[in-house]
Amino acid sequence: MSDAPPKTTPRPARAARPAPGARKTTSKSGRSRAREFALQALYQHLVGGNAAEAIDSFTRDLSGFHKADAAHYSALLHGSITTAADLDALISPLLDRKLADISPIEHAVMWIGAYEFQHCNDVPWRVVINECIELAKEFGGTDGHKYVNGVLSGLAPQLRAAEVAADSAAGHIRSKNAAVAPAPSAEA
Secondary structure, eight states, rough: OSSSOOOOOOOOOOOOOOOOOOGGGGGOOOOHHHHHHHHHHHHHHHHHOOHHHHHHHHHHHSGGGGGSOHHHHHHHHHHHHHHHOOOOOOEEEEEEEGGGGGOOOHHHHHHHHHHHHHHOOOSHHHHHHHHHHHHHHHHOOHHHHHHHHHHHHHHHHHHHHHHHHHHHHOSSSSSSSSSSOOOSSOOO
């Protein structure tokens, strides 16, 4: 027997795991990235009151913007800011509190959802809701995504009536007041 300490082999370092529900950066579509940048820009507008042009210029210089769908980002940012009063009028009746009491992140996410419902008919309504839920999970408060889901699920039948009715008739949704089933994975 020897007095030498036993040989141990070092364990390989474990790779960091993403947070539950977080998507890999590489798997995000250009439109998903556009929504993320639009959310950040709308947050600047809601919190700082900055002008859309200044926010737009700043955001386009951020790392990773080149991977985003610039046209979709521009439509979301400028469209949401220009139609903010109309979007708020659509959202407010579905809230259980004053709009001023809503987190600026959830507020901006709901703007994005309402805007896409109205102006991006090539994006299925369930994808709009799912993308907004993912934004709220990633950037919002602990249960903010549930609130966003409830509000947008109430808004969808108003703004995408035919599409929601077709999904309902096909058995893809549970009821008008139930949480929406997960959206298809295909990004529009």
